[in-house]
Amino acid sequence: MEKYDAIIIGAGMSGMAAAIRLAMFDKKVIVLERHYELGGLNSFYKRGKRNLDVGLHALTNFAPKKTPGKPLTKLLKQLRLPYETFKINEQKGSQIVFPDHTLNFNNEIEFFISEIEKEFPDQVEGFRQLLHKIENYNETALDNEYLPAKEVVRHFITNESLLEMIFCPLLIYGSAWENDMDFSQFVIMFKSIFLEGFCRSEGGVRTIISSLKERMDAVGAELQMKTGVKEIISKDNHVVGVLTEKDEEIHAPLILSCTGFPETLKLTGLEEKLPRTGAMSFTETILFLKEKPVDLGQDSSIIFYNNRPHYQYQKSESYYDHESAVLCFSNNFNTDDYDEGIARVTFIANYDQWKKLERKEYVAKKKDVLQDSIAILKNHLPKWDGQFEFKDVFSPTTITRYTSRFGGAVYGSPDKTRDGRTPIDGLVIMGTDQGFLGIIGSILSGISMANYHGLQS
Ligand SMILES: Cc1cc2nc3c(=O)[nH]c(=O)nc-3n(C[C@H](O)[C@H](O)[C@H](O)COP(=O)(O)OP(=O)(O)OC[C@H]3O[C@@H](n4cnc5c(N)ncnc54)[C@H](O)[C@@H]3O)c2cc1C
Known part of the structure; x- marks a missing residue:
């Protein structure tokens, strides 16, 4: 049986960052990822010739080169990555x-x-x-x-x-x-x-993921893809290791998990008093257009749209709420690396409703999301005729399928653990449920949890 200094559950942004940090200081580290792609909630996929980002609208925390002490420059310094690695472009507005x-x-x-x-x-x-x-x-x-x-x-x-x-x-x-x-x-x-403020990596989230992966390889952090953890093993209230879905036991005295607080505790066998499952999930529509948004009358990078006197940020009562949305135009950053126009529309959704749908109803509901996304976009792309070259729509259940997050909860549980500690010694939460989310936030969380729990003697 293999023994490590630390096991990382999940190759989300925080998992990859923590692995780099620990391996940089000669810790023997292994990352176990259930999925076949890296990146977790912010991954990527290909459809035909097109590259699609799962989540990325924008990176937050823009900082110009050589600005000390800002989250972006701090994380690059901690991971020993040059500023240019993420190929950052500022938003237009x-x-x-x-x-x-x-x-x-x-x-x-x-x-x-x-x-x-x-x-x-x-x-x-x-x-x-x-x-x-x-x-x-x-x-x-x-x-x-x-x-x-x-x-x-x-x-x-x-x-x-x-x-x-x-x-x-x-x-x-x-x-x-x-x-x-x-x-x-x-x-x-x-x-x-x-x-x-907002910025975007040229090449999308792939640029960030491939830089983290290269760095993991360079510092010798091991990675096993398509290897889910089915059990966290502990003895006398201290972690001992994990049992994978391939029935392999791997031992380490420290486990850092980015799979979520309730999700991680469930792996320990704890059934009662789990942290709450988050309520906030979303649908996302991605449209590739013949023309660029700017030629269709829109030069904003992101629009936060709300059609009510008050903004309702709550689990939608129906499948999704089209009275508010985030519209993202990925071309409208300082460098536009796309050949086509891109528009993304996010609606707040209701995981439980989507979960109940049979296949046929599910497909029909995604068509409704598409139609409502087009209707909102038309109001913000005045010269657009509503035609598109390619579309994809994903729902709260897609999020759970690809990330194992309970309830499709993109921002995790409302019960965070600020210092990463759990009721079991040596088991640490990082990323979203440590309270730092988004791409930059999760990377920083992975770094700080690795420093705090893995590198302080
Ligand atoms: C639609 C959408 C849009 C977004 N837009 C943006 C944006 O524009 N800008 C931004 O900064 N952020 C955005 N985010 C948020 C950002 O993606 C997340 O906050 C961040 O990626 C979370 O990273 P994490 O490290 O917490 O873990 P996660 O990304 O949740 O990673 C967890 C990983 O653990 C793996 N896993 C789960 N269970 C197991 C198991 N039992 N064994 C092994 N592996 C397991 C999962 O497969 C996953 O890879 C968006 C997210 C979504 C879904």
Whole structure:
């Protein structure tokens, strides 16, 4: 039986980053991944000649080269990767579109403030004070208490429409809670979206995954694909190893898992008192168009669209909610590496409803998602005739099929474990359910959990 210093469950972004970090310091590490592709929630696939990203709309946390202490530059430094590795291009600009107001933003906070000044002049002073609080807040402190963010932000922003507009991108890009988020998470997301901003890797998520894989190989981290873990073995409340779905036992005194908090504890045999399964899942429509969005009248990178007076960030009552959406135009970043136009539409969805569908109904429901995506896109691509070259639609059950996440919960459980600890010694959670999500957040989580639990003697 093979013995390792650490076993990593899942080759998600955090799993790959943790493996690199541990192997860099001569730990004998193995990554076990159930799927046949790397990347987890943010992977890729090919259909004919086309390369598709599963998740990637944008990277958050843009930082120019040589900006010290920012999440992006920090993670590259920790993994010993040159800045150029991720081939980063900034966004052109994004929008938050509500029925009565539109706010534009880019990677310069002063531009966002000028937009707030135009739409909500009496709120600017409060917004600047909020900014001051955010800039001075240590959102990554492992002992921060959980605070509902809206309660805190209402001390600074007294206009509910503006408050909802500020929360909309932050919730849909990173909250496992419905309609609110923990204040530390709010600060993480605010900094990553409004203060640092959006960018995209030329070549999409493949560029990031292949750089991480190359680095794993270079430092000698082992990887076994198509090797799910079916059991985590422990003795006297300390992990001993895992049993794989191939009935192979692998032993290590440290196990870091990026499969999710409830999902990981279930592997230990714990059936009761599992952390809650998250409610937030999504449908995603990807359309390849003959023309580029800019030629169809749209130059925004991402549009956060909401058609209600209030933004409803909650599990959809029906299969999906088309009163709000995220529209992403992957061509609208500083370098456009696509031959065709691309438009992506994300709707909040309801996993339980999708799960009940028989095959025929499932196919029909995906057609409805496509039609509603086209209808919303037409409003934002004024010169588009609705024709497309290729389409793909995925649902909450697709997310579970490819990542084993309970409930298709993209942002994991609402019960996070900030320091990664679990009731079993030596078993650590990283990635989404440690509370750091998105591509940059998960990579950072993998690094910090490896440093904290694997490299401190
Ligand atoms: C539609 C969509 C759009 C997104 N858009 C963006 C975006 O634009 N920008 C952004 O930054 N982020 C985006 N994200 C979020 C981002 O993808 C995730 O937050 C991040 O990838 C999570 O990484 P992770 O390390 O926590 O783990 P995961 O990605 O969840 O990886 C877990 C891995 O564990 C494996 N696994 C599960 N169970 C087992 C088992 N028993 N044994 C072995 N392996 C197992 C899974 O197969 C998976 O590979 C998006 C996600 C989705 C789904």
